[in-house]
Amino acid sequence: MRRAIELAMRGRGGVEPNPMVGCVLVAGAKTIAESWHEQFGGPHAEPLALRMAGDAARGATAYVTLEPCCHERKKTPPCVPALIAAGVARVVAGCMDPNPMVNGQGLALLQQAGIEVEAGVLEKECRQLLAPFIARTTYRxxxxxxxxxxxxxxxxxxxxxxxxxxxxxxxxxxxxxxxxxxxxxxxxxxxxxxxxxxxxxxxxxxxxxxxxxxxxxxxxxxxxxxxxxxxxxxxxxxxxxxxxxxxxxxxxxxxxxxxxxxxxxxxxxxxxxxxxxxxxxxxxxxxxxxxxxxxxxxxxxxxxxxxxxxxxxxxxxxxxxxxxxxxxxxxxxxxxxxxxxxxxxxxxxxxxxxxxxxxxxxxxxxxxxxxxxxxxx
Ligand SMILES: NC(=O)c1ccc[n+]([C@@H]2O[C@H](COP(=O)([O-])OP(=O)(O)OC[C@H]3O[C@@H](n4cnc5c(N)ncnc54)[C@H](OP(=O)(O)O)[C@@H]3O)[C@@H](O)[C@H]2O)c1
Ligand SMILES: [Zn+2]
Structure with missing residues (x-):
C-alpha cells in the first residue's frame, strides 16, 4: 500500500479534480504491475494495472489506495467490473471513496462476485492523499x-x-x-x-x-x-x-x-x-x-x-x-x-x-x- 501511495502521487497536477490513486498488483510474492491515475479523463489506475498484467492478473491481489469505482456517470468505465472480469482474487483498499455514489458499494460489489476484500490499510495516509478531493466533495x-x-x-x-x-x-x-x-x-x-x-x-x-x-x-x-x-x-x-x-x-x-x-x-x-x-x-x-x-x-x-x-x-x-x-x-x-x-x-x-x-x-x-x-x- 505504501508503494501504491507513492505511485498515486505521480498524478499530482494532472488528475485534479479527480483524486490521486495508485495500484499495485501482486501475485504470490511478486509485483506484476504498478500503475497510477495519470490524467483527468484518462484511465484509472486499476485498468492500467490489469492491462499491464494481462492473464497474470487471474488470482492476483490488487492493492489500491482508494476503493475501486462502480458508478457509470463519469468519463471512464467503472473499475469494479474490470477487476471482476480479470479474475482478481483479492482487493485491498486503503480507504473508502467519500463520493456518495460509491462509498462502500464498490467493495460490496466485488465481494458479491466472490472476491476477497479488505479495507482500511494505511487508511489515514490514503485519506491524506485524498485531502484536496475531500475538501471539494465534503466541504465544497x-x-x-x-x-x-x-x-x-x-x-x-x-x-x-x-x-x-x-x-x-x-x-x-x-x-x-x-x-x-x-x-x-x-x-x-x-x-x-x-x-x-x-x-x-x-x-x-x-x-x-x-x-x-x-x-x-x-x-x-x-x-x-x-x-x-x-x-x-x-x-x-x-x-x-x-x-x-x-x-x-x-x-x-x-x-x-x-x-x-x-x-x-x-x-x-x-x-x-x-x-x-x-x-x-x-x-x-x-x-x-x-x-x-x-x-x-x-x-x-x-x-x-x-x-x-x-x-x-x-x-x-x-x-x-x-x-x-x-x-x-x-x-x-x-x-x-x-x-x-x-x-x-x-x-x-x-x-x-x-x-x-x-x-x-x-x-x-x-x-x-x-x-x-x-x-x-
Ligand atoms: N515573504 C513573502 O513570502 C511575502 C509574501 C507576500 C507578501 N509579503 C510582504 O508582506 C507585506 C504585506 O503583508 P500583509 O499581510 O499586510 O498584506 P497582504 O498579504 O496583502 O494581506 C493583508 C491585507 O489583507 C487584509 N486582510 C486580512 N484578512 C483579510 C480578509 N479576511 N479578507 C480580506 N482582506 C483581509 C488586511 O487588511 P487589514 O489591513 O485591514 O487587516 C490587509 O490589507 C508586504 O510587505 C509584502 O512584501 C511577503
Ligand atoms: Zn475507477
Whole structure:
C-alpha cells in the first residue's frame, strides 16, 4: 500500500479534480504491475494495472489506495467490473471513496462476485492523499496551501515592507512548479500593491491558473501588472465586499466578485465564501502567497490546510520589516534547497487533516532537487 501511495502521487497536477490513486498488483510474492491515475479523463489506475498484467492478473491481489469505482456517470468505465472480469482474487483498499455514489458499494460489489476484500490499510495516509478531493466533495472548497519566504530573523519583506528577494533561484523554481500544479493563486491587496506581482507560472502546465486578489475595499489601482495583464482568457478575479462591487470596473479581464464580510471583522472578506466561489469555478487546490496579515486571517479561520515555508540564511535586521507569525504546527517534511530550507507543515486541526505525511508536491520538489544535483555533476 505504501508503494501504491507513492505511485498515486505521480498524478499530482494532472488528475485534479479527480483524486490521486495508485495500484499495485501482486501475485504470490511478486509485483506484476504498478500503475497510477495519470490524467483527468484518462484511465484509472486499476485498468492500467490489469492491462499491464494481462492473464497474470487471474488470482492476483490488487492493492489500491482508494476503493475501486462502480458508478457509470463519469468519463471512464467503472473499475469494479474490470477487476471482476480479470479474475482478481483479492482487493485491498486503503480507504473508502467519500463520493456518495460509491462509498462502500464498490467493495460490496466485488465481494458479491466472490472476491476477497479488505479495507482500511494505511487508511489515514490514503485519506491524506485524498485531502484536496475531500475538501471539494465534503466541504465544497479547495485545498489551501499558504506559501511564504522568510529570512533567518523571521522577516517577510525589507524595511517598511519594501519588496525584497528572500528565497534563492532554486526555491523560486520549485514555487513556480507548485503554482503550475494549482488552480488559483491568491494574494492580499497590500501585496498586490507593494510587490506588484504577475502571479503566473514559468513552469510548463496544462492547467489554467486563475489569479486572485483579496481586496475588500477595492484599492487595487489599474497601474498594477495584474490589472494590465488581465484578459478575457486569463482573467484576474478581485474579491471585494458587496458594497464596493458596484464601483466602476478596473480594466478588461478583471472580474469583480462580491462576497460577504467576515462576521467578526466587517471590513474583511469571509474567507470561506471566497474559497467556495473558487471551488465553483473548478479550483481543487489554491495557493495563497500571503503577507503576515493574510497568514493570520487564514489560520484564524482554520482555512489553511498546509504551509510551505522557505527560510533563507539572509537577515534584514530592521524593526520596521514585517515579521512572519511563528508556526507552531509540527513540520512533516523538510528539504534543503541550495542553502534555503523548505519546510512543509500540515494543519493538525484542519478539516482535511488525516496523517502527518509528506505531500505529493513535497515529493516532487525532493525529486526535482535531486535531479538538479545529478544534472549539475
Ligand atoms: N515573504 C513573502 O513570502 C511575502 C509574501 C507576500 C507578501 N509579503 C510582504 O508582506 C507585506 C504585506 O503583508 P500583509 O499581510 O499586510 O498584506 P497582504 O498579504 O496583502 O494581506 C493583508 C491585507 O489583507 C487584509 N486582510 C486580512 N484578512 C483579510 C480578509 N479576511 N479578507 C480580506 N482582506 C483581509 C488586511 O487588511 P487589514 O489591513 O485591514 O487587516 C490587509 O490589507 C508586504 O510587505 C509584502 O512584501 C511577503
Ligand atoms: Zn475507477
Amino acid at each position: 472548497r479547495p485545498y489551501v496551501t499558504l506559501k511564504w519566504a522568510q529570512t533567518a530573523d523571521g522577516k517577510m519583506a525589507g524595511p517598511m515592507g519594501r519588496r525584497m528577494a528572500i528565497s534563492n533561484a532554486t526555491s523560486n523554481r520549485l514555487v513556480h512548479d507548485l503554482r503550475a500544479r494549482c488552480d488559483a493563486i491568491v494574494v492580499g491587496v497590500k501585496t498586490a500593491v507593494s510587490d506588484d506581482p504577475l502571479l503566473t507560472s514559468r513552469a510548463k502546465s496544462s492547467r489554467r491558473l486563475l489569479r486572485v486578489v483579496l481586496d475588500p475595499q477595492r484599492r487595487l489601482p489599474p497601474t498594477r501588472q495584474l490589472v494590465r495583464t488581465a484578459t478575457a482568457e486569463d482573467p484576474v478575479l478581485v474579491f471585494c465586499l458587496a458594497e464596493y462591487a458596484t464601483i466602476h470596473g478596473i480594466g478588461p479581464g478583471v472580474e469583480i466578485v462580491p462576497v460577504d464580510s467576515d462576521p467578526l471583522r466587517r471590513d474583511h472578506l469571509h474567507l470561506r465564501s471566497v474559497l467556495e466561489r473558487l471551488a465553483e469555478r473548478g479550483a481543487t487546490h489554491v495557493l495563497v502567497e500571503p503577507g503576515p496579515g493574510m497568514i493570520r486571517a487564514f489560520c484564524e479561520a482554520n482555512l489553511a490546510d498546509r504551509l510551505w515555508v522557505i527560510r533563507s540564511p539572509e537577515r534584514v535586521e530592521h524593526d520596521s520589516a514585517p515579521a512572519a507569525p511563528v508556526v507552531d504546527w509540527p513540520g512533516v517534511a523538510e528539504l534543503d534547497v541550495a542553502g534555503d530550507r523548505l519546510t512543509e507543515y500540515l494543519n493538525p486541526r484542519g478539516e482535511v487533516y488525516f496523517a502527518a505525511t509528506e505531500s505529493a508536491d513535497m515529493l516532487k520538489a525532493r525529486e526535482d532537487a535531486k535531479c538538479k544535483v545529478q544534472s549539475a555533476k
